[in-house]
Amino acid sequence: MPAPSSANGPSLAFEAVTKRYDGGTMAVDHVSAEIDAGSFIALVGSSGSGKSTLLKTINRLVEPSEGRVLIAGEPVASTEPHRLRRSIGYVFQNIGLFPHMTVAENIAIALRLDGERETADRVADLLDLVDLPREFAGRMPDALSGGQQQRVGVARALAARPGLMLMDEPFGALDPVTRDQLGAAFRRLHDRLGLTTIMVTHDMAEALLLADRVLVMQAGRLVADATPRALLAGEGGEEADALVAVPRAQADRLRALEGRA
Amino acid sequence: MTGPFWSAMARVPDLLASHVLLAASALLAGLAISLPLAIWSARNAHVARLSLGFASLVQTIPSLALLALFYPLLLSLSALVGGGIPALGFLPSLLALALYALLPILRNAVTGLLGLDPAIVEAADGVGMTSWQKLRLVEAPLVAPVLMAGIRTAAVWTIGAATLSTTVGQPSLGDLIFAGLQTQNWALVLAGCVAAALLALIVDALLGLIERGIKARRRWQVWTGAGLLLAGIALALAPLWPSAGGGRTVTIGAKNFSEQYILARVIGHRLEAAGYHVRYREGLGSAVIYQALASGDIDVYVDYSGTLWTNQMGHDDTPSRPEIIAGVADWARRTSSVRVLGALGFENAYAFAMRGDVAKRRHIATLADLALQAPQLTLGSDLEFLDRPEWRAVRDAYGLRFADTQRFTPSFMYRALASGRADVISAFSSDGRIAAQHLAVLRDPKGAIPGYDAILMLSPAHADDARMAAALKPLIGAIPVETMRQANYLVDRDVDKQSPDQAATWLERRLDQPIRPRPSSSITNSVSATNANITSTHIRQKAEKRRS
Structure with a gap:
């Protein structure tokens, strides 16, 4: 899928997307939302709220029981899963680097699936993009730290020049410092490459600081949809307020500590 | 023992070749069945339960019995399709051993596939691999070391169990072991065991080389191991060409x-x-x-x-x-x-025989005499006599009821009589040991034993x-x-x-x-003549040893 490096990401739409499991559990309950091309969306909710399931309906790792997902007006169900996924970057908490392949082979895997042979230059560019030294190309994944591994994960997801990035708790397993650095670095990449990004997180502070727009899910339903500014102003509704209250209270307590010192 | 051992070793090459071919074919057949089954099992829990259950069940059947079971199975199958399926020899051995090889390969492959880090599988799906690409690029290389361990186990089992194929008429190193056991020729048994054990050790070492090569991603190691294995199989095939042309x-x-x-x-x-x-x-x-x-x-x-x-x-x-x-x-x-x-x-x-001194002391000369004292005596028989109609005929004709019956391989049966573990044995009338051990053969006045x-x-x-x-x-x-x-x-x-x-x-x-026709009473004489012969050869050999 050749596209210019400053590709504009596609728009996205959920139309009454529902996922019901065999036991009768509703993981996602009639979610509808329109997402503009090039926006950075945070999908926030507590564990089990259905946010990851909703995200995976986009690249068909989960097939909805009802409703549909459209990318740039095109239903995802009309493309074969493996073709669809090659046009979408996917980064998730457990990273999933292939342990038997070098960093370079991991990054180039999507290119190799498309039959490309000459991948060395592209791998070097991608390593630059995620701020890793080029000599990492020949290393094995287990020789890297967690943060470095997730940078490789991001590079792998970007290799095929996707317009759309799906990130499932991408920085959840990293230490706070690395997490903050990587979050900010990725936001810069998002802007530079003109991506459309949907990031699942349970951390409201991260969502507020990185995203243009925050969707809040609870028990499979979309309960709030607002900009970070609006959420902080208390315009997101009851459930969103409860989530925003946590980082706010922490910030207040930290300030109080500083004041005392 | 070195002389007889080395002459027994001379029979090894031919038998080793057919042993290698049988074991290799069985292992390949086992792989051909178990690998697709393992992939299917890893994708479907129901299939996994069934296939692993079946393979475990097969494993509980003693390998000797499994081989024996294929004989009637193939015989009836052959009858069903109008003949042409060999029920003895290579085919039943191949099938039984292939089934035997299933479990370790299947179990390791399924365990390996199910034990893959879910994140790696998710990543493979996430980057857009097809099911086949996922298998080839991710699952196969990651499961290979575990799978190789299973193949090693299967190879060692198959090589060991292939010695039993002798019983269904397939030549193998078991020929030496079985013939040696029957004739108490320990040099033969030893030659068969040593050859089979060495073969298993070598194959295991080569497969181990491949396994470590895969783990360490050293291609030359994998190819060396595989090349040596293939060369061994090719060498085992060599004797087939002339005989295939020979007609x-x-x-x-x-x-x-x-x-x-x-x-x-x-x-x-x-x-x-x-x-x-x-x-x-x-x-x-x-x-x-x-x-x-x-x-x-x-x-x-x-x-x-x-x-x-x-x-x-x-x-x-x-x-x-x-x-x-x-x-x-x-x-x-x-x-x-x-x-x-x-x-x-x-x-x-079949001839009922007792130690001569015991028969004399107990005044037993015929089966009718024996019947009177049988309740105090132990009958030693070969492995099958007690299941044969001849035994039922004799037992019913004379009303024989023994205190105990024990089964032995023929050689051990004669030893049991000599040592007193059995009082009467079902001997064979052409057996040289009857005369050599001074046994009394009991007469059959009612003619209950056929010719x-x-x-x-x-x-x-x-x-x-x-x-x-x-x-x-x-x-x-x-x-x-x-x-x-x-x-x-x-x-x-x-x-x-x-x-x-x-x-x-x-x-x-x-x-x-x-x-020269001899009077039948000269049995003892003729055997002592043989004994004299033995002594003279014995002396000659000793003399030769001294000279060398």
Whole structure:
């Protein structure tokens, strides 16, 4: 899928997307939302709220029981899963680097699936993009730290020049410092490459600081949809307020500590 | 022991080749079945339960029994499709061993696939791999080391269990072990064991080399291991080419005791002299050997008239010896086109024997005398006698009721009698040990035991083979029981044992001499003559050793 490096990401739409499991559990309950091309969306909710399931309906790792997902007006169900996924970057908490392949082979895997042979230059560019030294190309994944591994994960997801990035708790397993650095670095990449990004997180502070727009899910339903500014102003509704209250209270307590010192 | 051991080792190369081919084929067949099954099982829990359950069930069947079960299975399958499926030899061995190889491969492959880090599988899906790409690029390389461990286990098991294929007539290193056990020739047993163990060790080491090569991603190591294995298989294939072109191969069958081994070699030597290429299938059970002949899996063997009369034909009367032979010959020709070429001249009947001193002390001379004291005595029998109709006939005719019965392999049966663990044994009348151990054979006044003339049988394909008939005719009526006893004793005795092949050569030299009729009371004399012979060879060998 050749596209210019400053590709504009596609728009996205959920139309009454529902996922019901065999036991009768509703993981996602009639979610509808329109997402503009090039926006950075945070999908926030507590564990089990259905946010990851909703995200995976986009690249068909989960097939909805009802409703549909459209990318740039095109239903995802009309493309074969493996073709669809090659046009979408996917980064998730457990990273999933292939342990038997070098960093370079991991990054180039999507290119190799498309039959490309000459991948060395592209791998070097991608390593630059995620701020890793080029000599990492020949290393094995287990020789890297967690943060470095997730940078490789991001590079792998970007290799095929996707317009759309799906990130499932991408920085959840990293230490706070690395997490903050990587979050900010990725936001810069998002802007530079003109991506459309949907990031699942349970951390409201991260969502507020990185995203243009925050969707809040609870028990499979979309309960709030607002900009970070609006959420902080208390315009997101009851459930969103409860989530925003946590980082706010922490910030207040930290300030109080500083004041005392 | 080095001399006999090295002469036993001389038989190893041919047997090793067919052992390697059998084990390799079984392992490949096992892989061909278990790998697709493992992939399917890893994707479907229901299939996993069924396939692993089946493989475990197979594993609980003793391998000897599994091999034996394939004989009737293939026989009925062959009957179903109108013949053509061999029920003995390579095919049943291959199937049984392949089934045996399933479990370790299947279990390791499924465990490996299910144990893959879910994140890696999710990543493979996430980057857009098809199911086949996921298998090839991610699952196969990651599972390979675990899978190789399973293949190693399967290979070692298969090589070990392949020794048992001797029992269904497939030549393997087991031929040495079984023949050695029957004739108490420990050099043969040792040669078979050492060769099989070395083979297993080498194969395991080469597979281990491949396994470590995969783990460490060292291609040369993988290719070296695989190359050496393939070279070994190619080498084992080599002996097949000339014989495949040679054409007229005749398979000679033998049951599992010395006399049968010796007669098979006598027949073999004659057929080789007549220009046939000869193969031996030794150690066949008395129940399967006739079927093997009728279906053409073997071409010629020696059976005993009474055995066929009672077991195959189901008679419980005991007419005269010539009547039984005529009856068997007629029945064999009518029912399965098998030809009885004739009787060899001696009888190998079941004979109840006791230690001479014990028989004298207890005043037992006949089966009727025995019946009176049986409740205080232990009967030692060979492995099958107590299940045979002959035993039921004798038991019912005399009302025999023993305090205890114990089964032994024939060699151990004679030892049990000597040591007093058994008081009476079901001996064989042509056995040299009867005279050598001074045993008293009990008379059968009611004639309850049928005649057991040794008869030469030809398969339907060779029933009209004039050249074969001409080559074997000189054996008809040519072997007196004394000569057979002496030949058997050469193999069965404990000191200065001869191989069946050597005994066969000895027997052939005797046949070339004109046969002098002897009075039947001279059994003891003729065996002590053999003993004198033994002593003289013994002395000669000692003298030779001293000289060297």
